[in-house]
Amino acid sequence: KSLDTLHKHIDDIPRNIPILFFHARNDCLCYYPGLEIFYNRLVSDKKELVTLENNEHLVIMEPGNEKILQKILDWISKIYKKKDEDNYLKEEITLK
Numbered sequence: 001k002s003l004d005t006l007h008k009h010i011d012d013i014p015r016n017i018p019i020l021f022f023h024a025r026n027d028c029l030c031y032y033p034g035l036e037i038f039y040n041r042l043v044s045d046k047k048e049l050v051t052l053e054n055n056e057h058l059v060i061m062e063p064g065n066e067k068i069l070q071k072i073l074d075w076i077s078k079i080y081k082k083k084d085e086d087n088y089l090k091e092e093i094t095l096k
Helices: 002-008 032-041 065-081
Strands: 019-024 047-052 091-093
Touching: 002 032, 019 032, 019 065, 032 047, 047 065
Parallel strands: 019 047, 047 091
Antiparallel strands: none
């Protein structure tokens, strides 16, 4: 339902706001391909999708969460260092 709301308002999201998505490919509660569709439709100058291969729904509470938290810190630092960068790349990381 929340993804439906995001799709409905996708054109209202400012393109200069940095957006970081984390999503587990094996998430049984949130449909991963749905997020990919949203990510690809999103017109943003600074967006990044981190796909987690060995996690489920509660990614920050699962083993390996320190890698996720470090990625968040690195991403925030990157925003401050590279404000003019066009697009962030999709990235896949393996935890566990």
